[in-house]
Amino acid sequence: MAHPQLLIGLMTGTSLDGIDAVLVDLSGAQPALLAAQGTALPASLRHDLLTLQAASPDEIDLAWRAGNSLSDCYADSVAALLEQAGVAAADIVAIGNHGQTIRHRPERGYTIQLGNHARLAERSGITVVGDFRSRDVAAGGQGAPLVPAFHHAIFADAQRHRVIVNIGGIANLTNLPRNGDVSGYDTGPGNVLMDLWIHRHRGERYDAAGAWAASGKVLDDLLARLLTEPYLALAAPKSTGRDLFHADWLDAQLAGRNDAPADVMATLTAYTARTIADAIRTTAPSVDDVFVCGGGAHNPTLLAMLGDALPGVGIASTAALGVDPDWVEAIAFAWLAQRCLAGASGNVPTVTGAAGPRVLGAIWPA
Numbered sequence: 357m358a359h360p361q362l363l364i365g366l367m368t369g370t371s372l373d374g375i376d377a378v379l380v381d382l383s384g385a386q387p388a389l390l391a392a393q394g395t396a397l398p399a400s401l402r403h404d405l406l407t408l409q410a411a412s413p414d415e416i417d418l419a420w421r422a423g424n425s426l427s428d429c430y431a432d433s434v435a436a437l438l439e440q441a442g443v444a445a446a447d448i449v450a451i452g453n454h455g456q457t458i459r460h461r462p463e464r465g466y467t468i469q470l471g472n473h474a475r476l477a478e479r480s481g482i483t484v485v486g487d488f489r490s491r492d493v494a495a496g497g498q499g500a501p502l503v504p505a506f507h508h509a510i511f512a513d514a515q516r517h518r519v520i521v522n523i524g525g526i527a528n529l530t531n532l533p534r535n536g537d538v539s540g541y542d543t544g545p546g547n548v549l550m551d552l553w554i555h556r557h558r559g560e561r562y563d564a565a566g567a568w569a570a571s572g573k574v575l576d577d578l579l580a581r582l583l584t585e586p587y588l589a590l591a592a593p594k595s596t597g598r599d600l601f602h603a604d605w606l607d608a609q610l611a612g613r614n615d616a617p618a619d620v621m622a623t624l625t626a627y628t629a630r631t632i633a634d635a636i637r638t639t640a641p642s643v644d645d646v647f648v649c650g651g652g653a654h655n656p657t658l659l660a661m662l663g664d665a666l667p668g669v670g671i672a673s674t675a676a677l678g679v680d681p682d683w684v685e686a687i688a689f690a691w692l693a694q695r696c697l698a699g700a701s702g703n704v705p706t707v708t709g710a711a712g713p714r715v716l717g718a719i720w721p722a
């Protein structure tokens with residue numbers, strides 16, 4: 357049996373719903389999930405991180421202090437994960453730490469994932485690999501999405517044309533045709549608009565199981581207006597984030613309207629499904645099966661709308677492929693850390709638009 361390769365993956369995504377932490381053994385062909393934990397962020401830190409995604413006064417001080425607090429939360433997550441698994445820090449090869457995206461501007465040559473990796477290495481006593489996106493951006497790429505290489509490694513199939521869709525804050529797809537090629541890009545909003553709307557009207561973080569959306573009716577004129585967003589028609593490589601899909605964007609779309617909030621919720625859910633379905637139809641017209649991961653996998657209203665827009669296509673969660681949809685991204689960053697330490701490339705240049713394959717990430721030794 358191969359010697360275990362224990363790595364930890366940490367993901368704090370666009371939704372800001374908390375820290376996803378996984379402990380995986382990456383010695384085999386498929387990742388073996390040994391322990392997993394979701395931890396909410398303290399409300400004040402979540403507030404600061406949201407503030408940093410819009411212009412704020414004294415951003416630099418706030419950013420660096422929030423980065424330190426975030427790293428302390430990561431360290432607590434790692435300690436809890438190791439305790440849950442009964443594994444010692446000394447047995448972990450590395451932590452792959454995504455960090456928190458607060459700006460994503462590849463067109464200006466930068467993307468910022470906050471988090472003090474030195475502090476995490478110091479507190480955990482484990483080697484940290486972080487800053488996975490900057491090298492791809494430096495090579496002219498989008499720096500995102502990065503998960504397609506991982507999806508390709510574990511989900512590609514020679515008999516079935518698969519598409520993997522991650523519905524997090526933003527949604528991204530990976531196209532895995534039978535011939536072994538891989539392509540992918542960010543399709544547009546994932547849960548971000550739906551989360552914004554329900555938080556504004558009901559004070560809730562998200563529309564649990566899509567129940568509120570299911571109680572409203574889709575407003576076809578509003579949906580048509582939302583579909584005119586120019587990002588949707590851009591050719592890949594492309595990536596997006598809260599830099600585009602934020603509260604002001606939504607308010608501009610709704611200006612001059614006075615719709616029932618439940619109908620807007622239904623329409624934003626339909627918009628999310630439709631933009632994903634349109635991307636799949638354009639990029640992968642001969643797809644056999646779509647597998648969904650990320651928090652959107654828990655929204656049956658969204659999934660039903662996606663299914664309606666893709667007649668004849670099987671839609672399931674990545675659980676059907678043996679990987680829990682909640683942990684795919686965090687496992688991907690453990691895998692990317694392993695690649696970095698091996699000196700292997702982590703990007704797919706045809707996905708990100710980078711000039712070529714690049715080793716992604718920087719290393720903070722234990």
Ligand SMILES: Nc1ncnc2c1ncn2[C@@H]1O[C@H](COP(=O)(O)OP(=O)(O)OP(=O)(O)O)[C@@H](O)[C@H]1O
Nearest residue numbers: 369370371524525526547562564565650651652654
């Ligand atoms: N039970 C549920 N019902 C409906 N929606 C849910 C449920 N659970 C999670 N979600 C949605 O999933 C979101 C979190 O998804 P996820 O953790 O994949 O996002 P992320 O990793 O932060 O984002 P990204 O992939 O864009 O970086 C929540 O904000 C919520 O909108």
Ligand SMILES: CC(=O)N[C@H]1[C@@H]2OC[C@@H](O2)[C@@H](O)[C@@H]1O[C@H](C)C(=O)O
Nearest residue numbers: 370457460500501502503526528542
């Ligand atoms: C800049 C950034 O953090 N992008 C995230 C975000 O969340 C989903 C989508 O937008 C994707 O592009 C990316 O995350 C995943 C993990 C990726 O890089 O593949």
